[in-house]
Amino acid sequence: MSASRKSKLTHAAIFTLVRRIPEGRVATYGQIARLAGHPRAARQVGYAMHQCPPGLPWHRVINARGRLSLPEGSTGALTQRRRLETEGVVFIGGRIDLERHGWQPD
């Protein structure tokens, strides 16, 4: 009952899911979109991150390759990486092992 493809994927729905990502775990843009009932709206999730409200764990959202999508070296990318490492997420060769840190909703 969670897949209402008649309506568009709203930022609010995306934020709600992002908030559910536990500390020390990460989710991909596509995964969030899928959980929201819009398996093809991964791009929309990324677009929504431009509007992420204070307190939202946006840093736990990465791309399907296990890499940060923000421009490498940018302030945002550095902040994201630092916050993730602080939570215990390990970067191997600038990449995160999704098998190990990927979030699996119950």
Next chain:
DNA sequence: CGTGTGACGCGAG
């Protein structure tokens, strides 16, 4: 209402 754009994903080469 058409066109361009992007914190994406995936298949092919």
Next chain:
DNA sequence: CCTCGCGCCACAC
């Protein structure tokens, strides 16, 4: 491992 191309979705002009 890499780059390139196409599909998707919502939004700005």
